[in-house]
Each structure stands twice: as C-alpha cells, then as structure tokens.
Amino acid sequence: MEIKIMKNILDRNQNKANEVRTLLAAKKVIMVNIISSPGAGKTTLLERTLEEIGSKYRIGVIEGDITTDRDARRLQRFNIPIVVINTEGGCHLDSHSISKVLDSFSLDALDVIFVENVGNLICPSQFDLGETIKLAVVSTAEGDDKPGKYPMLFREARAVLLNKTDLIPYTNFKLESFKTDLRNINASVPLLEISCTKGDGLKEWFKWIEGQIEDTTI
C-alpha cells in the first residue's frame, strides 16, 4: 500500500524559520546570516564591522561554533550581547537553535543580529534560519572555483564578499575567472572585494551593510 505524503522534508525547520522571520520583522531587527568556508575571515569581518558601525547601531551576535567559544571571545571587547551555539559536531545552524537563543537577547534593544554560521559552504545554505539576508564570504586563498562548486549559496546570497584580496599575488587565484563563474550563477548579486586585514574595500562594505540596516530598521 502506498501512502502519499507530499511534503517538504525540512518543513519543521522552515516553519520555525518563518516564525523567526516574522518576529524579527515585527521588532525591526535585521538578521545577517554569514556563510563561508572555515578560515575565510568571518570573525575578522565581524571585528572590522563592529569597530566601524558598533557605536552607530545596537548589534548582537550569534556565534555558531562546532565545539569552542574562541570566535566569541575575540568579540568580547566590544561589550555587545553575544550568544554561542555549539553544534556539537553539526555542520550548520538551524532555525530551532536560533529561535531558542533569541530569547536571550532583548530584541527591542537591537537593530542588527549577525549570525556567524559554522564554516561550510553547502549545509548552511540549505537551512533557512529566518534571516533577513544571507551573506556569502569567500577568500582568495580558497581558489577561484568556489561559485561553480557551490552554486546554491552564490545564487541565494544577497551579497558576496571576496576577502583576502591582498593575497592574490601569492596565489593562483584568477579574479576574472571567479567573476565570470559568479556572474553566470547570479548576474546581479553585489560583489565586494575586501581585505579585512589591510582594510581594502571595507568602506564599500560598511556603506552596503549600513544601507541594508537602514532599509530594515526604519
């Protein structure tokens, strides 16, 4: 006997993500889900960003980390609310874990929540957290073939940050090839070329993210 089910396997995650999205919209809080490989520079990007806009907006951070709280400790100096989610080996965050930790923030006193997802380019792009925007961060040291290998993330990202551009002379990274692949997958996504350690391109990033924050919180 065949029993028809006809439903999305991740319905449970999706329903909770929808709840989170509705709650954040009501509270006028923008949630930015930052997705990258391990070591692409998510935490350094957050450090630079908090230094620049941390006094202008009320910011909270959710740190997804497999086992440690090292990333969170790097951000402690900013005196902002930070919650760590240890996934205990899990390769991504999901909407249920996000929903649980939202209770530890006072959402009325926040404009922005940055979520540093677990370093991984496939799994986090499949699990909606209820975020306002997904951000893809990729670094030149990883090679120029990442968009073609992980099309879903680059298709869904609201912006792509190419980090460590200062290292291009020391790698075989071909910027034109990266751009061609990215444009084939997503012709209109903004590409911001940055170096979080040298500061190149960060002004454009700050301007872009501030624009997103203003659009959501007004």
Added chain:
Amino acid sequence: MHELKIAEDLSVIVLDAAKEAELGKVTKVNITFGQMIQIVPDIFEFAFRECVMGTIAENAEINIVIKKVRMKCRGCGKDFHVTENRFVCDNCRSTDLEIISGKELFIKSIEGE
C-alpha cells in the same frame, strides 16, 4: 554532512506517517531531491539507515529521484534546464529568472504493509 540532519527529519516523517496508517513495516520511501541541494545519495541512505535502525522502516528501500535545475525566464517566459551553472535564459539572455525545480527536498510517499 547535511545529509544526516535531513535524514533525521525524514525518518520522523516516515515513522509518523507509518504509525498513522497503522503499517506493520515500511518497504519503500519515495523522495525527490533537487540537484542544487547537493545531496550525495549513498551518504544520505547510510544516514537514513542509522536513523531508522530498530524500527519498522529499517529495511525500507530508499528511492531517490534527483531533479535537474529548471528555471523560467521572467522576460520571455521560456523555461529551460540550467547546464554548467549558467543561470541565463538561452532564448533572450535575460538573467531575471525564477526557479521551477532543482531545490526539492521532498517526500512523495511511503510504501508498506
């Protein structure tokens, strides 16, 4: 590795549906995955087996259909398969597209007795 979490959620759906239909055992699970989800069928099946070990679904056959990425052009209305990650209309070159298939994570049915 996302296979494990998806397999876990699937196992809950399968066992709930089997219980509701009062099945004594589940013989087959019919699912559809979009190509963009990047599921590796062997890993998925292994993960699913772990999740249903010792249940009435432990010997179920897993039937996975992979759907290619298909887009519809918002400009000229043509729909087409995406090949080599080119999200560009092959008729009018527009990049303003909506997805028709390729992102499925879908359970169609279970079979049992």
